[in-house]
Amino acid sequence: MTRVPVTFVGGDAGDWAIERIEAVKGAGLDTAPRLAVLEGSADASSPSDRWALHGVTSHDRYLTAAERSELRAVQEMLGRHEATHAALIPIRKSEAWWELAQDERRAIFEERSRHVATGLEYLPAVARRLHHGRELGAEFDFLTWFEFAPEASSTFDELVFRLRDTEEWTYVEREVDIRVVRDPRV
Amino acid sequence: MTRVPVTFVGGDAGDWAIERIEAVKGAGLDTAPRLAVLEGSADASSPSDRWALHGVTSHDRYLTAAERSELRAVQEMLGRHEATHAALIPIRKSEAWWELAQDERRAIFEERSRHVATGLEYLPAVARRLHHGRELGAEFDFLTWFEFAPEASSTFDELVFRLRDTEEWTYVEREVDIRVVRDPRV
Numbered sequence: 001m002t003r004v005p006v007t008f009v010g011g012d013a014g015d016w017a018i019e020r021i022e023a024v025k026g027a028g029l030d031t032a033p034r035l036a037v038l039e040g041s042a043d044a045s046s047p048s049d050r051w052a053l054h055g056v057t058s059h060d061r062y063l064t065a066a067e068r069s070e071l072r073a074v075q076e077m078l079g080r081h082e083a084t085h086a087a088l089i090p091i092r093k094s095e096a097w098w099e100l101a102q103d104e105r106r107a108i109f110e111e112r113s114r115h116v117a118t119g120l121e122y123l124p125a126v127a128r129r130l131h132h133g134r135e136l137g138a139e140f141d142f143l144t145w146f147e148f149a150p151e152a153s154s155t156f157d158e159l160v161f162r163l164r165d166t167e168e169w170t171y172v173e174r175e176v177d178i179r180v181v182r183d184p185r186v
Numbered sequence: 187m188t189r190v191p192v193t194f195v196g197g198d199a200g201d202w203a204i205e206r207i208e209a210v211k212g213a214g215l216d217t218a219p220r221l222a223v224l225e226g227s228a229d230a231s232s233p234s235d236r237w238a239l240h241g242v243t244s245h246d247r248y249l250t251a252a253e254r255s256e257l258r259a260v261q262e263m264l265g266r267h268e269a270t271h272a273a274l275i276p277i278r279k280s281e282a283w284w285e286l287a288q289d290e291r292r293a294i295f296e297e298r299s300r301h302v303a304t305g306l307e308y309l310p311a312v313a314r315r316l317h318h319g320r321e322l323g324a325e326f327d328f329l330t331w332f333e334f335a336p337e338a339s340s341t342f343d344e345l346v347f348r349l350r351d352t353e354e355w356t357y358v359e360r361e362v363d364i365r366v367v368r369d370p371r372v
Contacts, residue, residue, distance in 0.1 A: 002321060003320070003321070005235060005323065041323070056321050058321055059284045059285075060287060060288060061247070061288060062288055063287050064287055064288065067287075068287050098245045099245075100251075100292065101251035101253075101254050102246060102247060102248055102249055102253060103250040104251050106288075115216050132321055133242070134189070135189070135242050135318055135321035135322060136191060136246055136322065137191065137242070165231075
């Protein structure tokens, strides 16, 4: 897994029009008309930016080799032509989560909350990329970016609903749900 | 585990006198008279710095709850009065390592290389703190800092010798071994 720093900027620029920003748990984020997804470490901040969220792609932290093979066999890449809808879901987990040992976190994540198995049911309709922010000292521990076709929107809603109804989710102390559509003018 | 950014600077300043810098695998680091250990994100770089290595303390990535309890029962804190000797061992692992899934890395790390079990034999003589650099895009994936009393120096040499004679170590593509002593004038 190549390390790619990514910044998601809410402001007046970017390829994605923001449809709604929902504070699911804890503080939300200011409203903004557009979302820009900036790959690489170039800092192109503008005075019109309302917020900028930082993360970096990294190696998988919980997946077994078998689970990863299952995912890779069916998952789709980002940037599909038909995937004109997307969601950015920034999450911060509690100190109690980070104080758990690896085997305890894994057991909650998969054996008890079925994070991977549930996500697998929604492939290949939903494409996904995870960005880590915790080691960067960023505002959120995770920024997950999802892309899907318009007709998969309600399917995607079901996925996030199920993931929020798990033991793992009790360790989430802040979550924002940002829905966007690709700007047809771009 | 609190997130503490730490920078290790080789140059003309700092509480530790550098005794030797050995390139164990791959490129070494320039020689310097002193090592400074700077906690926090303040950047106080000086023209006399030869190098600055960045990392951040983070949660444990492989330890089970049982292993962590064993370690915590016997490990000592940094900063002991008698621990006047220290080692900084920066390591970068190969892409092949980072491409492995979590269960594969864990199996190599502990079930086959006995990283934790071996380290445990050297507690409480050797105190240790691990810093992660990979997510920061730093020069090394890991910076491990060890402190021990002078009489534990050969014991510490044995520990690093044993850890280098493992399957896990075949995934190390760069390692430098920096030995320092606390400056008696400080």
